[in-house]
Structure formats: structure tokens, C-alpha cells
Amino acid sequence: MTKLLKLSLRIGLFFSPLLTSLSGFAQSYPSQPIKIVVPYSAGSATDILARKIAFPLGVVLGQSVFVENKAGANAVIGASYVAHANPDGYTILFGNTQTNAVNPQLVPNLSYDALKDFTPVARLFYSGTILVVSSKLPVNNLDELLAYVKSNPKHANFGSTAYGNVSHLPSAYLSKLASIPMTHIPYNNAGQLMTDLARGEVTMLFYPPEGVKSFIDSGIMKPLAWSGETRNPQFPNTPTMIELGYKNFNIGAWYALFAPTGTSNAVIQKLYESINKVFHDPKFIQDMSSGSTNLFLGDPKETDAFVNQEQNKFKLITSIIDKE
Numbered sequence: 001m002t003k004l005l006k007l008s009l010r011i012g013l014f015f016s017p018l019l020t021s022l023s024g025f026a027q028s029y030p031s032q033p034i035k036i037v038v039p040y041s042a043g044s045a046t047d048i049l050a051r052k053i054a055f056p057l058g059v060v061l062g063q064s065v066f067v068e069n070k071a072g073a074n075a076v077i078g079a080s081y082v083a084h085a086n087p088d089g090y091t092i093l094f095g096n097t098q099t100n101a102v103n104p105q106l107v108p109n110l111s112y113d114a115l116k117d118f119t120p121v122a123r124l125f126y127s128g129t130i131l132v133v134s135s136k137l138p139v140n141n142l143d144e145l146l147a148y149v150k151s152n153p154k155h156a157n158f159g160s161t162a163y164g165n166v167s168h169l170p171s172a173y174l175s176k177l178a179s180i181p182m183t184h185i186p187y188n189n190a191g192q193l194m195t196d197l198a199r200g201e202v203t204m205l206f207y208p209p210e211g212v213k214s215f216i217d218s219g220i221m222k223p224l225a226w227s228g229e230t231r232n233p234q235f236p237n238t239p240t241m242i243e244l245g246y247k248n249f250n251i252g253a254w255y256a257l258f259a260p261t262g263t264s265n266a267v268i269q270k271l272y273e274s275i276n277k278v279f280h281d282p283k284f285i286q287d288m289s290s291g292s293t294n295l296f297l298g299d300p301k302e303t304d305a306f307v308n309q310e311q312n313k314f315k316l317i318t319s320i321i322d323k324e
Contacts, residue, residue: 029270033064034090035068037069038078040071049094052287053278074162078099079095079099079103084260086260089264092271093258093259095256098162100256101307101313105311114311120303120304121275122271122272123254123306124256125255128253130216133204133222139224149180156182157185157204158172160186160205168186170241170251176321185202206251208253209234209292227251228252232292234292251317275297
């Protein structure tokens with residue numbers, strides 16, 4: 001037996017138990033509860049969606065899947081926590097537009113790399129945002145709104161729930177495209193923002209439809225435009241920004257699951273296949289159909305390409321918007 005063959009056998013004997021162990025881990029996964037980290041507070045739109053997927057995913061996996069909220073610093077705290085977690089498949093991020101596409105463009109010295117520190121598991125949901133104003137305002141369409149704020153500088157403002165998220169960026173982007181300076185008024189409390197908007201103290205707001213639909217239905221707010229690529233079926237008479245002449249104005253909230261880089265391909269695949277089963281469950285489909293969020297299941301490869309594409313898109317958008 002040659003020295004080379006002996007060395008090969010030794011290497012094979014050394015790695016064989018390791019490979020068997022890794023294979024066994026993937027087959028036995030999950031053997032303990034899985035934590036989905038939401039980088040926002042409980043009750044937020046992101047949190048609600050995460051909880052909608054957590055329970056049925058746990059049923060499919062045969063193991064508890066629970067949500068843990070780690071809010072703060074425009075979602076940086078929760079995302080950074082997962083980025084540096086043990087890549088064993090038991091800590092995953094419920095990420096979104098802000099955590100994985102916008103923060104890399106706007107947050108200096110970001111404590112995680114949105115592309116290098118995460119392995120995509122699946123793209124899950126998408127929702128545009130709807131532009132609303134108080135019914136007290138003497139405007140009924142976007143052109144009238146822009147004319148109003150242009151002639152009333154003290155009312156040239158917009159609200160948001162955080163700098164850099166999808167309630168901030170569309171308004172800031174519109175301000176630049178329309179060449180109308182507007183003041184950004186950020187709120188820590190979404191409830192107070194809605195109150196001030198209803199009073200007319202805040203002039204305009206782009207927001208996920210779940211958070212303003214009741215105000216629209218009751219006549220307190222008026223919808224003027226939709227930021228998604230196509231019209232929302234729940235607001236069929238509300239035109240898209242693209243229809244109104246703002247090319248490529250497709251700024252919405254998407255949501256995806258990410259694991260820390262280093263998580264085994266077998267675990268990623270098992271998670272994705274389990275999510276795929278959830279997305280084909282009629283009960284889950286029915287539960288999601290009542291809202292304005294669209295189901296969009298993307299596999300790990302598609303999600304990776306999508307995140308890269310979104311980073312490029314928001315790099316362009318944020319280069320147009322002045323840093324505040």
C-alpha cells in the first residue's frame with residue numbers, strides 16, 4: 001500500500017464520523033424549539049406576519065417555533081443578533097426590506113453585512129404601501145396634494161414610524177422627484193401618528209394598508225396612491241404611483257427568513273421545504289387572503305438574487321434622498 005493511499009484512508013477515516021454526524025444532525029433537525037427573531041416590537045406589522053408563519057411551520061416541523069422580539073435601532077439590534085448567532089438552524093431572522101436592503105445603504109458602520117452574514121431560507125410576503133391624507137384636507141388626488149403642499153409650506157410634511165423604513169422612503173423619494181421640499185416627522189408611536197394624520201397635523205403618509213384600512217373605511221382618511229407595481233384589489237380605485245407618471249416607483253415591504261451564514265444546506269433545505277408545505281395549506285392561504293399582503297414564496301437561490309436586486313434598487317433611491 002502506497003503512502004498516498006494510506007494517507008487517503010486516514011483522512012477518510014477521520015472525516016467519516018464527522019460527515020455521518022452532520023448527516024445525522026440534518027435528519028434529526030429540529031430536535032429543539034426554533035426561534036424566529038423579529039427586529040421590531042410585538043404588535044407591529046412585521047411581528048403579526050411572523051406569528052402567522054411561526055405556528056403552522058412548527059406543526060409541519062413537529063417542533064415548537066416561537067417568535068422573539070428584539071426591537072431597536074431601526075431593526076439593527078435584532079438583525080445583528082441573528083447575524084452573529086450560532087448557525088445551527090435554531091435562530092433565524094424574520095427580515096424585511098429595511099433589515100436586508102435599506103439599512104446597508106443608510107446606516108453607517110452597520111454591525112452586520114446583509115449579504116455575507118445571512119443565508120436566505122425563503123422569501124415569504126410582499127405588500128405595497130398606500131398614500132393617505134386626512135379627509136379634512138381639500139385634496140382628492142396626488143396632483144392636488146402636491147399643489148397643496150407647494151402653496152402651503154407649513155403643511156409640507158410627511159410622517160413615518162422610523163427613518164429608513166417603508167413608511168419613510170416613499171414620501172422622501174416623492175419629495176425629491178416632485179422637487180418639493182418636505183419635512184420628515186418621525187414617530188415612535190404609530191397610534192399617535194394616525195391621530196395626528198387624521199387631524200391634519202401631519203399632511204401625508206405612505207403606510208402598509210393593514211395599519212390604515214380601518215381609517216379609510218370609516219372615511220377618516222383618503223387613499224391617493226399605491227406604491228406597489230400593480231393596483232391593490234382592496235383599493236381598486238386607487239392608482240399606482242407608476243400609473244401617475246412616477247416610473248419605477250415600486251417601494252414596498254417584503255419579508256423573508258434568513259439563517260446565519262454557516263447554517264448547513266440540509267437544514268436550509270428542510271426549512272424551505274417545510275415552509276413550502278405551509279404555503280400550500282388551504283387553511284393558511286385562507287387566513288392570509290383576508291389581508292393586503294401577498295404571498296410570494298421564493299426558494300433560497302431566488303431570495304438571494306432578489307435581495308441583491310433590492311439592495312441595488314435602494315442604493316439608487318437613497319442616493320437621491322438627502323441623509324437626515
